[in-house]
Amino acid sequence: MGMDERKFRILQAIIDDYILTAVPVGSRTISKKYDMGLSSATIRNEMSDLEELGYLDQPHVSAGRIPSAKAYRLYVDQLLQLGTIRSDSEEAVRAFFGGRVRQMEEVIDRAAQVLSSLTHYTAVVLSPSGPKLHIRNIQLVSTSPETALVVIVTDGGVVRDSVVRVPAGIDPDTLYDISRSLTEAVAGCTLEEACERMPILIARMGENAAVLQSVNSLMGEARDAGPQSHVSVGGASNMLAYPEYSDTEKARNFLSLLETRDRLASIVAQQGEMAFTVRIGPETGVPEMSECSIVTATYSTRTGRQGTIGVIGPTRMQYSRVLSILGTMGEQLSEIFGSGGSPTERK
Amino acid sequence: MGMDERKFRILQAIIDDYILTAVPVGSRTISKKYDMGLSSATIRNEMSDLEELGYLDQPHVSAGRIPSAKAYRLYVDQLLQLGTIRSDSEEAVRAFFGGRVRQMEEVIDRAAQVLSSLTHYTAVVLSPSGPKLHIRNIQLVSTSPETALVVIVTDGGVVRDSVVRVPAGIDPDTLYDISRSLTEAVAGCTLEEACERMPILIARMGENAAVLQSVNSLMGEARDAGPQSHVSVGGASNMLAYPEYSDTEKARNFLSLLETRDRLASIVAQQGEMAFTVRIGPETGVPEMSECSIVTATYSTRTGRQGTIGVIGPTRMQYSRVLSILGTMGEQLSEIFGSGGSPTERK
DNA sequence: GTTAGCACTCTCGGTCGTTGAGTGCTAACC
């Protein structure tokens, strides 16, 4: 017993219907709503076969069938292969980004909002992270008589800015001089290398060593923090609208997972080179998400760093719609971050 | 029929019990669990009076009573008057802030997390906002051959940093010179005044006018953005644990309110001079929150700007606990932001 | 003023048919 053309068409119809209604679908429904020119009895036989093949599950004897994870997998593989992702949502995405936005974090937050409101699922956007960063510039900016702002610029944008104490009443020009020699000393280094060199510089500096000391500890933090990425979530409440989450306990677990950003980031972060990733149910590897699917795409910045955008929804997600929207959103973000001198990348 | 001492004690007992159990409390429960030396019948009579006075509600005839908003109001007024807020949570709060944190937003996010996990309710933290900002320093930092980072420092900290295009290959020292003359020209001004002066400066500048133009539009944005505060929410999922929100529809409305940050901020933002604000049920003025209470406190920064921290929970909230925790958290934040040269304020 | 007693009310949780959707199987049909 193989998987012939007809079985596939029936399976497709079942998935489509279930995605729409979230109700187990019976043989009569298929034969009536989707005119296949077959009676319910025939469909029934085929469905029985499909169940045996592992594509359908049956909640109980006298309910209809629901698609299994395996079925969804087949479905999206088909979708991805065909490359049939129409970008009918392009304009909607564009419209949302209407106003110029500047700050990296604003863009990320916005993207999460847009994604969730277009898909009606929960969206997660990760800020770009990438290979080791090389220092390009270090600058001290006076903020008050006793404090200064340290800005470390790398080829990935601004990595770290923070306030440090400086000797009271220090001259802004002196700060600039320190910045210059500092920049000369460590430009082109990675953060690691720079941290190693700092002790030598500090020793050589003399009177303003204290300032460098502060800068040093800051660089240490930046190095240890690693690819410390910003995570933005949108439309968490959307999930509650689906019957899958009418059980409060489940909803709670899901939401609290969304709140532990570190864990969430590591779950969503997409590995590999593919344009899209689809993980269905158990494939997510997260117990709390065994009834969810995660679809992700990537975008990239002009400096070659990569970010991830993702949508989390019930396994009966509207995959083709979501893939399409993620596609345009990815392009859009790449465009925004790619164009010469726009948003600040930070952290 | 007045509100005598005994009635008050009984009301207190009812409130305490209901806060704990969320179940309508009956006369027998009170006479047994809280030994008042009175029989259930007497309690019953008093309860009947309390209901007439508007302090108790009755879901239906043969259920116990639940406290009304008016009762909670009396209760917390008592609490606030007595000033009996013990800071037994001080150490817990301190412990959570163990590691030094630097960035303003990190502190805010952290505070929201800590608040929610200590109270088991939902926490909202608003970044400080305050009176008009005066410019202290403007600096251009080279980030790539064609781009530079603009940092505008005000007496409230760093307000705005963003990347602008600059003529290709411009010398870092030239950038510094521009920064210097710019700073000289507008230091001490408010953002509004600075925006007005810019056209003159641009005209005078000559060859690098384009750079100033970019800075100008950036200042315009900063001015228009206003007190654009950062809002951080923690423990949104906590609310789902309470029977009040076992209805998914309610939970959804609540969560989606939390997601519209602008609206949320305007709801939570505390007006007035008081140390604490407690709004109970309908007092919140938000339909979605007619079954919630909002408790807020303030903290302040060294520059005199004020931020708000708040906890949102069911009306049967553990007010005294929450007030205590909010109190210590407020002090703690004031300390962190007050101490000389710590976290960057931004936005 | 307090308390015991009692009738009354109303929710909650369980049981029990009934209903209807859906299946699987068999036998007839093309």
Added chain:
DNA sequence: GGTTAGCACTCAACGACCGAGAGTGCTAAC
């Protein structure tokens, strides 16, 4: 041999019903 009509069977969902229990209000006695 595949397709279809028919039929018996299963089982969740729904509503009605009922008893238990919690709680009240009222009255009368202390």
